Amino acid sequence: MDVDHKSHDHKSDGRGANPLVALSKHGQSPWLDFIQRSFTENGSLKKLVDEDGLRGVTSNPAIFEKAMGAGTEYDPQMKELLAHETLSAGELYEKLAITDIQATAKVMHPVFVETKGLDGYVSLEVSPYLAFDTVGTTEEARRLWKAVHRENLMIKIPGTKEGIPAFETVTSEGISVNVTLLFSLDAYKNVLEAYIKGLEARHAKGQDISKIASVASFFVSRIDGKIDAEIDKRVAAGDKDADALKALRGKVAIANAKIAYQHYLDVTKSARWQKLAAAGANPQRLLWASTGTKDKAYSDVLYVDSLIGADTVNTIPPATFDAFRDHGKVSDSLTHDVAGATHVMAEQKRLGLNLDAVTETLVTEGCASFCDAFDKLLGAVANKQRTFLGDKLIAQEAHLPGEFAAAVKAEVENWRKHGKLRKLWARDPSVWTGGEEAKWLKWLDIVDERLAHVDELEAFAKEVRAKGFTDVLLLGMGGSSLGPEVIAETFGGHEGFPTLHVLDSTDPQQVVTYEKSVDLKKTLFIVSSKSGGTLEPNILKAYFFAAAEKALGHAPGSHFVAVTDPGSHMEAVARKDGFWKIFYGEKEIGGRFSVLSNFGLVPAAASGLNVRHFLHSALHGVREAAASVPPEENDALKLGVILGVGATTFGRDKVTIVASPAIYDLGAWLEQLIAESTGKRGKGLIPIDDETLGAASVYGKDRVFAYLRLKDAPCPHQEKAIKALRDAGEPVVTLDLADKIQVAQAFFHWEFATAVAGSVLGIDPFDQPDVEASKVETKKLTNAFNETGALPPETPFAKDGPFAFYADGTNAKALGTGDVVAILKAHFGRVKAGDYVGVLAYVERDTATREWIQKVRLGLRDALKVATAAEFGPRFLHSTGQAYKGGPDTGVFLQITADDVADLGVPGEKYTFGVVKAAQARGDFDVLSERHRRALRVHVSGSLDVGLKLLAEAIAKAV
Template sequence: MADTISNTGLNEVGSVLRDLEKYGQSPWLDFIQRSFTEDGSLSKLVEEDGLRGVTSNPAIFEKAIGHGTEYDPQIRKLLEGEGLSPGELYEHLAIDDIRSACAVLDPVFEKTKGLDGYVSLEVSPYLAFDAHGTITEARRLWKAVGRPNLMIKIPGTVEGTGAIREAIADGINVNVTLLFSLDAYKAVLEAYISGLEARVARGEEISRISSVASFFVSRIDAKIDAEIDRRVAAGDPEAEALKAIRGKVAIANAKMAYQYYLEVRNSPRWKALAEKGANPQRLLWASTGTKDKAYSDVLYVEELIGPETVNTIPPATFDAYRDHGKSRASLTENVDQARHVMAEAERLGLGLDGITAKLVKDGCAAFSVSFDTLLTAVATKREAVLGDRLLRVSADLPPDLRDDVAAAEKDWSHSGGLRRIWKKDPSVWTNGPEAGWLNWLTVVQDRLWHIEELEVLARDVRSRGFKDILLLGMGGSSLGPEVLAETFGKREGWPKLHVLDSTDPQQVTAFEKAIDPKNTLFIVASKSGGTLEPNILFAHFWQVAGQALGKKPGDSFIAITDPGSHMQKVAEENGFWRIFYGDPKIGGRYSVLSNFGLVPAAASGIDVRKLLTVTRLMVESCDGSAPPSANPGAVLGLILGHAAHCFNRDKVTILASEGIASLGAWLEQLIAESTGKKGLGLIPIDEEELGTPDVYGTDRVFVDLLLGDDVPDSRLGALRAAGAPVVTIRLADKAQIGQAFFLFEFATAVAGAVLGIDPFDQPDVEFSKLETRKLTSAYAETGSLPPETPFAKDGPLSFYADAKNTEASGNKGDAVSILKALFDRVKPGDYVGLLAYIRRDQQTRDWAQSVRMELRDALKVATAAEFGPRFLHSTGQAYKGGPDSGVFLQVTATDAADVPVPGHGFSFSVVKAAQARGDFEVLAARGRRALRVHIDGPLEDGLKALETAIHKALAGA
C-alpha cells in the first residue's frame, strides 16, 4: 500500500472521485501525515478530488511518527522544558496533526453545514473493552483538540457502545470503528439515537452533532475466503456452492447493514429527531483496500456506492480509483442476491458470527500492537533527545534469559500490566491490599506541586545557622536520607547531615560527640511513630539537646511522620519547630522521594526542586504509556523477576561507582523487604568485591551502577563471557540519583508481580519487632533479660543456637569445629549472611568485608555483611521470609560502655541484645541454618579471634 497519494490521473473535468458525490457518497482518506498536510497535498485532494474527510488510527500514526525524522524538531522543542511521557509526547504530535488537518477541511465542514469535513482521532485502543476509560478519554481528547470538525473514534465493542451513547449525549462527534456484524451495527445505531434523545430531553441542540459507523469490509472476505479455500481443497461436497459466494460475503454483509439503515431512517422514531435537525449516522465503509489480488483493486469502492454513505479509502486504493474506477449506484443493486449470499453463508456453516466477533478482538489487538509500536518509537526518540538528562539502562543477558524477558515484555504488553500498575490495580500482584500502597508513583509530581514548603524550610534552616543535622530513624526513614547525605556531601554554607540508625551504645555516643547539640537540628523520622529505635533515639537526644541548651529544645526538632501518628502527638506536646507529614499510602522503603527523604535533603542544602524535576524524567519514562520493551523500569523489573523465577538467579549483586556507592544499602532494603516473602524473593548482595568467574555459581545477576565516565570493572567482561547477566545503569551525574530511586522502585514492583507476591508488605519484619518487644518488656519488669546458656565456649567466643542448629553443630566444643559444621551446611546456590550486632564504623566494616570475601572465595557462594539492628528493617525480611538458601552467622558482643534510655526501664545495650535475640529466634522458627557467636571482652580482640577461627574452619572444609 502506498504511503502517499499522487495527484495525477485528473481528467478534463476533474478527478473521477468527484463522481462519488453525484451518488451521495463522500470520499474520505484513511491517511494522515504532517508533511502531507504541510506541503499542500491534502488541500489539493480537497480541491481536485473532492476529498471530504480524513481518518486516522494507531497504525497510520505509527507510520507517520515512528518512521523518519520529520517530527524530531517538535519532539526536541517539547522536551526542552520539563519533559513529557511517551504517551503525552505522542498526543502533542498527533493533536497538532489533527488540528492542521481540521483547518484544511474546515471549508468543507462549513460548506456542507457539518455533514462532512471531519478528521478522526481514535481513543487509545488499550481502552477498547473499558467503557469508563473510553468515555473519559473521548471527553479529554475532544476538549484538547478543540475543533468542531473533529470526530472521536470509538470501537464498536460492547463496552464501546455505552461510551458512544454518552459521547453523543455530551455533544461529541463520534466515528464508530471496528464494526463487522449487523448486530453490532444495530447496537451502535441505537446508541447514537438514544444519545440524541438524551440531549433532546435536556433541551439541548442536536443539529451540529455528527456520527459515522465504520463498517469494515475486506477483512471479512479475507477470513471467509480462507475458510472456503480450505474446505474446497479438502474436497467438501459443497465445493461449488462455496466457490459461488467466494469474494461476495463482505459486500453482501455491508448491503444488509445499509438496508437496516434505510429501515431505521424511515422510522417514526428517527423522523422525530430529524425534525429537530438531527443528522443521520452514516455508514462508512472501512477496510476497503483489496487484499486478494484476484479481485479488482477498487472492488470495495465500486460495489458500495450509495446515498448518505462514506468510503474511507486507503492511499493506494485512492490512487487506483482515480485512475480506473467506475462509479454507479451499486449499494442498492441486487439486494435480494445479497440476502441469498448471506443465507448461503449461514447454510454452509461458514461461521460468520464467530468470524466477525474474532475480527473485532483481532482488530483491537492489532491496533494495540500498532499503538505499542508507535509509543515504542516515540519513547526511543524521546530517550535520544533527552540524552544525558536521563540515566541509561542496558543489559547483557544470556540468550535463554534474553528470550524469556522478550516474551514477558509481549505478555505484559498484551495484558496491559504497566497501565494497570498506574491505575493502581491490585490484580497485578495478589489482588490484595496493594492499591493502598501505590502513591509513590505520583509523589514526585505531588512534591513539586508543594515544593515551596521545602524551599521555605531550607531558607529558615540556613538563616538559623545550624551547623549539623542529626536524623534519627530506621529503615526507609534513614537509608534514603543516608544516600543523599553521602552522595551530595556537605554543601558549602549548609549544615552537615548525619544519619543515626543504630541502637549500639558506642555508635550513639560517637554521633553525640560528632555534633554540637547547641547548633544541631534534630530530625525524628518515623512513619508510624511507634517504631522502637527512633523513639528511644529521640528520648536520648532530647535530653542531650535540653542539657546543652538549658531549656526544652523543641524549636531544634523536626518530626517527619504520617498524619495522626504517635510521633505527631509527641511533636505537638513537645513544641517541635516543624512537623512534616508523610503519605500513609507510601511504605517506608518507597518513601525516599516523599518528605522522608526530601525534608532532610532540603534542610542540608540539596536543591530539591532540581532533584525532583530531574527525577520526573524517569517517572515519565516508566509511565504506563511506555510499552514494556521501551520502559526502563519494566525492563529492569522483568530481568530481575524472570532471572530469579525461571533461572534461579536470585542473588542481585550490586556494584557501584564510589560517588554513588551508598545507593547499594538503600537497594538492599527496597529489593529484599519488597520481594523476600512466602519462600520467594531476590537476595541483594551489596559491597561484595568483584571476583573472577570461578568464584561464582549460576545464581547471580550483576547490577553495575556507574557514575559519569566511570568504566566498568574489567572482570565484568569475563563474567559476561561466562554467561552471567549484567545490567548496567549509568548516571550522567549525581543529580540523577532520584531517577535511580524511582527506576528501582518501579522495577521492584514489576519483579514482585513476576514472583506473584505483594511487594508492599513486610510480615517477617513485624515478627522480629514482636520478639524484641517481648524481651524488652521482660527486662523492664525483672531488670534482666531471660537467661540463656551457650552450648559451647572457646576463649572469648560463646556459641548459641536453637536445639536443631545446636545438634547440627556436631556438639563440638571448639570454635573451629563449630564454624566448620556451619559452613559444611552451605550448598551451591546458597548465600552466607554475616549479621553483626556491633558498632558500625570503618574498622568493623573492614573486618566484615574481609571475612565475607574469604567466605565467598572458599565456599563459592554469595555473601552479605550486615550490621544490626539496621538490617532488621531491610534485608532481615528476606532472610526470614525469602527462599531458604541463607546460612547465617550472627555476631554479638558485650558492649564496653552502655547508655541508658531516658524515661525507659532499659538501656541501649539491652535493646540491642533483645533485638539480636529476637532476630535469631525468628530465624530459628523459620528453620534457617543459623549460629550465634557472642564476644566477651575487648571487641577488637574478639573479632580477631573469630576471624582466625573462620579462616581455620574454611581451610578444613
Template sequence: MDAEQNKGSTNPLKALERFGQSPWLDFIQRSYTADGSLRKLVDEDGLKGVTSNPAIFEKAMGYGTDYDAQMKELLARETLSAGELYEKLAVTDIQDATKVLHPVYVATKGVDGYVSLEVSPYLAFDTEGTIHEALRLWKEVDRENLMIKIPGTREGAPAVQAAIAEGVNVNVTLLFSLDAYKAVLEAYMAGLETRHAKGEDISKIASVASFFVSRIDGKIDGEIDARVAAGDKDAAALKALRGKVAIANAKLAYQHYLDVMKTERWAKLKAAGARPQRLLWASTGTKDKAFSDVLYVEELIGPETVNTIPPATFDAFRDHGTPRESLTEDVAGARHVIDEQARLGLDLGAVTEKLVVEGCAAFVDAFDKLLGAVAAKQKAILGDKLIAQEARLPGELKAAVEAAIEDWRKEGKLRRLWARDASVWTGNGEAKWLDWLDVVEDRLAHIAELENFSREVKERGFTDVLLLGMGGSSLGPEVLAETFGRQPGFPRLRVLDSTDPQEIATFEKAINLKTTLFVVSSKSGATLEPNILKAHFRVAAEKALGHAPDGHFVTVTDPGSQMEEVARKCSFWKIFHGLGGIGGRFSVLSNFGMVPAAAAGIDLRKLLGSALYAVKESAASVPPAENAALQLGVILGVAAKTFGRDKVTFVTSPAIRDLGAWLEQLLAESTGKRGRGLIPIDDETLGGPGVYGKDRVFAYVRLKGAEDAAQEAAIEALRAAGEPVVTITLTDTYQVAQAFFHWEFATAVAGSILEIDPFDQPDVEASKVETRKLTAAFNETGSLPPEAPFAKDGVFSFYADDANAKAVGDGDAVSILKAHFHRAKAGDYVALLAYIERDKTSRSWIQALRLKLRDALHVATAAEFGPRFLHSTGQAYKGGPASGVFLQVTADDAADLPVPDEKFTFGIVKAAQARGDFDVLSERGRRALRVHISGPLEAGLKALSEAIGKAV
C-alpha cells in the same frame, strides 16, 4: 499520490458527490498536510474528510524526521512520557488537518470536513476509560470538525452514547456485524435524546458508523478456499460466494439504516435538528488480487454514506473507477448471500466476532509499535538526561526474559500496574500501596513548602541535621547525605539508625547539640528505635541549650500517627506528612527523603526533576520493549524464578556507593517472603568469575566519569565469562533520584513475576514482636530472660537452638565454626550479622571476613550490622528462600546509655533485638549460630576472624 489528477466532472472521486457519498482518506501524515498535498486532494478530488488510526500514525511517526523538530522543542520545555509526547504530536497533526478540511465543513454545513482521532486502543474494552479519554481528547484538540473514534465493541457502545450526550462528534470504528451496527446506531440516538432532554443543542453533532468490509471477505474467502481445496461437496455453492459476503453484509446494514430513518423516533430527533449517523465503509482496499482493486468502492455507493479510502485505492478509483448508485442494487440478492453463507456453515457471526477481537489487537500492536518508536526517538533526543541501561545475558536467560517481556505486552500488565490492579501481584492489598507511582509529581506540585523549609533551615544557622530513623526512613536519606555531601551554607546531614550505645555516643560527639536540627522520621510513629532516639537527643539538646529544644525538632510521619501526636505535644518546629499509601522502602522520593534533603540544601527541583524522567520512562504508555525499568524487573524475576539466579550482587561506583544499602532493603524486604525472593548482596568486592556459582545476577550502577578502573575490569571479565550483568549508567549525581524510581518500579515488576506481594513485610514484624517481649520482660524483672551457651571457647560463647547446636557440635571455636559454615552448599549464601558499632574499623573487619568466606566457600556473602538490617534484609533472611547460613555476632558493650523514662537501656534494647532476631531465625528453621564476644571488642573481632580463617 503520484497518479495524474483527473479534472472536473470526469473525476470519479468527485462524481461520488452526485450519489450522495463522501470520499474520505484513510491516511494522515505531517509532511502530506504541510506540503499542500492534502489541500490538493480537497480541491481536485473532492476529498471531504480524513481518518487516522494507530497503524497510520505508526507509519507516519515511526520513520523519517518529520516530527523530530517538534519532539526536540517539546522535550526541551517539559518532561513527557512517550504517550504524552505522541499525543502532542498527533494533536498537532489533527489540528493542522482540520484547518485544511474546515472550508469543507463550512461549505457542507457540518455534514463533512471531519478529521478523526482515535481513543487509545488500550481502552477498547473499558467503557469508563473510553468516555474519559473521548472527552479529554475532544477538549484537547478543540476543533469543531473533529471526530473522536470509539471502537464499536460491546463496551464501546455505551461510551458512544455518553460522548454524544456530551456533544462530542463520534466516529464509531471496528464495526463488522449487523448486530454491532444496530447497537451503535441505538447508542447514537439515545445519546441525542439524552442531550435533547437536557435542553441542549443537537443540531451540530455529527457521527459516522465505520463498517469494515474487505476483512470479512478475507476470512470468509479463506475458509471457502480451504473447503474447496479439501473437496467439499458444496464446492460450487461456496465458490459462488467468494468476494460477495462482505458487500452483502454492508448492504443489509444500509437497509437497517434506511428503516431506522423512517421511524417516528428518528422523525422527532430530526425535527430537533439532529443529523443522521452516516454509514462509513472502512477497510475498502482490495486484498485479493483476483478482484477489482476498486471493488469495495464501486459496490457500496449510495446516499448519506462515506467511504474512507486508503491511498492506493484512492488513486485507483480516480484512475478507473465507475461510480453508480450500487448500494441499493439487488438487496434480495444480498439477503440470499447472507442466507447461503449460513446454510453452508461459514458462520459470519463468529467471523465478525473474531474480527473485532483481532482488529482491537492489531490496533494495540500498532500502537505499541508507534509508542515504541516515539520512545526510542525520545531517548535519542534526551541522551544523557536519562540513565542508561544495558543488559548482557546468557542465551537461555535472554530468551526467557524476551518471552516474559512479550507476555507483559500482550497481557497489558504494565497498564494494569499503573491502573493499580492488584491482580498484577497476588490480588490482595497491593493496590493501596502504590502512591509512590505519583509521588514525584505530587512533591513537585508542593515544592514551595520544601524550598521554604530549606531557606528557613539555612537562616536559622544550623550546622548539623541529624536524622533519627530506621529502614525506609533512614536508608534513602543516607544515600543523599553520602552522595551529595555538605552543601555550601547548609548544615551537614547525618543519619543515625542504630541502638548501639557506642554508635549513639559517637554521633552525639560529632555534632554541636546547640546548632543541630533533629529530624525524627517514622512512618507509623510507633517504631521503637526513632522514639527512644528522639527521647535521648531531646534530653541532650535541652541540657546543652538550657531550655526546651522545640525549634530544633521536626518530624516526618504519616497523618494521624503516634509520632504526630508526640510532636504536637512537644511543640516540634514542623510536622511533615508522608503519604499513607507508600511503604517505607518506597518512600525516598516522598517527604521521608525530601525533607532531610531540603534541610541539607540539596536542589530539590533538580533532584525531583531528574526523578520525573524515570517516572515518564516507566509510564504505562512506554511499551515493554522500550521500558528499561520493566525490563530490569523482568530480568531479576525470571533469573530467580526460572534459573535459580536469586542473588543480586550490587556493584556501585565509589561516588554513589551508599546506593547499594538502599537497594538492599528495597529488594530484600519487597521480595523475600513466602519462601522465595531476591537476596541482595551489597558491597562485596568483585572477584574473578571463578569465585562465583551460577546463582547470581550482577547489577552494576556506575557514575559516568567517576568509574573505578578495578570495578570496570572485573565487570568486563564477568561479561566475558557469560555471567548476567545489567549495567545502569548515571551521568551526574542528581540522577540517583532516577535510579530510586527505576529500581522501585523494577522491584514491583519482579514481585509480580515471583508471585508475591512486594509491599508487605510480614517477617519484620515477627522480630519486633520478640523484641517487645524481651524489653517488657526486662521492665518487669530488671533483667533479660536467662540464656546459656551450648559451648564456650575463650572469649567466645556460642548460642543456638537445639537443632542448630546439634548440627555444629560442641567442640572448640574452630570446629564449631567449621561445621557451621560447611553447611553452606552451592546456591546458598552466608550472612554475617554483627550487632556492634558500625564504624570504619568494624566495616573493614566485616568486609575482609566476608571475602574470606566467599573465596573459600564459593557462595554469596552478606555483611550486615544490627539492628539496622532488621528493617532491611532481615525480612528476606527470615521469609525468603531457606538458603542462608547465618552467623550472628554480639559483644559486651564498652559503655551503655540510659533510655529516658524507661528502665531498659540502649544496650538492653540492642541485646533484645539481637535475641529476638535470632529466635525468629531459629523458629523458621534457618541455619543460624550466634557467637558472643566477651571483653575488648577489637581483640575479639580479630580472634574471631582468625578462627573463621582456620575453619574454612
C-alpha cells in the same frame, strides 16, 4: 498516494470525469484513510480536496506509526517539546498527533462550512488500550475533544460492547464521534440505537443537537479475508458443498454491508428519527472502512465500486484512492440487487460459514491489531525521545546469556500482550496476588505530587539556613533512614547549609559517636518514623531530646522536626513537645518506597540539596516507566523482568549490587528495597551489597550483577571485573548515570523494577510479614526486662576463650561442642552451592568494623564460592532481615554480638540502649531459629578488637 503534485485530472484523454468527484452526485463522501504532517504541509491534502472532492480524513495508530516512526519530519517538534517539558512517550505522541489533527482540520474546515457540518471532519482515535473500558473511553473522548478544540473533529471510539455506552454518553454531551471496528449487523444496530438515544437525551435537556455528527465505520474487506480463507480450506478438503461455497467468494462482506444499509434506511424513515431530524439532527452515516482489496484476484476498487449510495462515506486508503480515481465505476451500487445480498447472507448461514463468529473474532483481532500498532508507535516515539534526551536519562544495558535473554524477551512480550504494564499503573492488584497491593501504590504519583508542592520544601530549606544550624541529625530506621543516608553520602555538604548525619542504630557506642560528632546547640534533629510506633526512632528521640535540652538549657522543641504519617503516635509526640515543624508522609507508601516523599525530601532540603532539580530528575524516571512506554522500550520494567525471570527460571536469585564509589551508598538502600519487597513466602531475591568484585571463578551460577556506574567517575577495578564477568557469560545489567543527580531517577527506576519483579515472582512486594515477627520477639524481651530488671537467662551450648556459642537444639546438635574452629567448620560445612552466608554483626558500624566484616565476607566467598551478605544490626532488621526469615531457605547465618564498653539509659524507660540492642539480636535469632534457618550466634566478651581479630582468624581456618 500521489504526493508530488502531479495532475489529478481524470482521464486526460477525455474518457470521463473524475470518479472521486462523481461520488458526491450519488450522495457518498470520499474520505482519506491517511494522515501525515508533510502531506498536509506541502499542499497535497488540499489538492485532493480541490481536485478529487475529498470530504474527510481518518487516522489510526497504524497510520501514525508509519508517519512518526520513520523519517525526521516530527523531530523538530519533539526536540522543542522535550526542551520545556518532561513527558512520557504517550504524552509526547499525543502532542504530536494533536498538532497534525489541528493542521488537517484547518485544511478540511472549508468543506465543513460548505457542507454545513456534514463533512470536512478529521478523526482522532481514543487509545486502543481502552477498547474494553467504558469509563476510560468516555474520559479520554472528553479530554481529546477539549484538547484538539476543533468543531470539525470526530473522536474515534471502538464499537465494542464497552465502547457503545461511552459513545452514547459523549454524544449526549455534544461530541461528534466516528464509531469504529463494526463488523456485524447486530453491532451496527446497537451503535445506531446508541446514537439516537444520545441525541434524544440531549434534546430532552433542551440542548442543540444540530452541531453533532457521527459515522458508523463498518469494516468490509477483512470479513472476506476470513470467510474466503474458510471457503478455500473447505474446498481444498473436498467439501460436498464446494461449488456453493466457491460461489460466495468475495461476496459476503458486500452483502453484509448492503443489509446494514437497509437497516439504516428503515430507521431513518421511522417517526422516532423524523422527530430528531426535525430538531436538526444529522443522520449517523454508514462509513465503509477497510476498503482496500486484500485478494489480488479481485478488482482493486471492489469495495468502493460496490458500496456507493446516498448518505454514506467511504474512507479509502491511499493506493485505493489513486486506483479509483483512475478506473473507478460510479453507480448506485449499494441498493442494487438487495435480494441477491439477502440470498448470500442466507447461503453463508446454511453452509455453516458462521459470519457471527467471524465478526466477533474480527472485533477482538481488530482491537489487538490497533494495540499492536499503538505499541509500535509509542515504542518508536519512546526510542526517539531517549535519543534526544541523551544524558538526561539513565542508560540501561543488559548482557545476558542466550537462554536467559530469550526467557526475558518472552516475559516482556507477555507483559505487552496482556497489558500488564497498564494494569500496574491502573493499580490493578491482579498484577501481583490480587490482594491489598492497590493500597500501597501512591509512590507511583509522589514525584508529581511533591513537585506541585516543592515551594514548601524550598521555604523550609531557607528557614533552616537562616537559623544557622551546623548539623542535621536524622533519627530513623529502614525506609526512613536509608534513603536520606544515600543523599547524605552522595551529595555531601552544601555551602551555607548544615551537614546531614543519619543515625539508625541502637548500639550505645554508635549513639555516643553521633552525639559527639555534632554541636547539640546548633543541630536540627529530624525524627523520622512512618508509623510513629517503631521502637528505635522513639528511643533515639527521647535520648536526643533530653541531651539537647541539657545543652540548650531550655525546651528544645524548636530544634526538632518530625516526618511521619498523619495521625501517628509520632505526630502526637511532636505536638506535645512543641516541635518546630511536622511534615507528613503518605499512608499509601511503604517505608522502603518513601525516599521520593517527604521522608527523603525533608532531610535533603534541610541539608541544602536543590530538591526541585532532584525531583525533576526523578520525574524523568517516572515518565520513562510510564504506562504508555511499551514494555520492550521500558527499561525499568525490563530490569524487573530480568530479576524475576533470573530467580524463577534460572535460580539466579542473588542480586549483586556494584556501584561506583561516588554513589556507593545506593547499594544499602537497594538492599532494603529488594530484600524486604521480594523475600517472603519462601521466595525472593537476596541482595548482595558492597562486595568487592572477584574473579568470575569465585561465583556460582546463582547471581545477577547490577552495575550502577557514574559515567564521569568509573572505578577502574570495577570496570575490569565487570568486563571479566560479561566475558565469562554472567548476566550483567549496567545502569549508567551521567550525573549524581540521577540518583533520583535511580530511586524510581529500581522501585518500579522491584514492583515488576514481585509480579514475576508471584508475591506481594509491598508487605513485610516477617519484619513484624522480630519486633514481636524484641518487645517480649524488653517487656521482660521492665518487669524483672534483666533479660531472660540463656545458656551457651559451647564456650572457647572469649567466645560463647548459642543456637537452638537442632543447630546446636549439628555443630557439636568443640573449639571455635571446629564449631565454625561444622557450621560453614553446611553451606551448599546456591546458598549464601549472612554475617550479622550487632556492633558499632565504624570504619574498623566495616573493614573487618568485608575481609571476613570476602574470605568466605572465595573459599565457599557462595554469595555473602555483610550486615550490621539492628540496622538490617528493617532491611534484609525480611528476606533472611521469609525468603528462600538458602541462608547460613553467623550472628555476632559483643559486650558493650558502655551503656546509655533511655529517658523514661527502665531498659537501656544496650538492653534494646541485645533484645533485638536475640529476637532476630529466635525468629531465624523458629524458621529452621541454619543459624549460629557467637558472643564476644572482653575487648571487641581482640575478639573480632581472633574470630576472623578462626573463620579463615574453618573454611
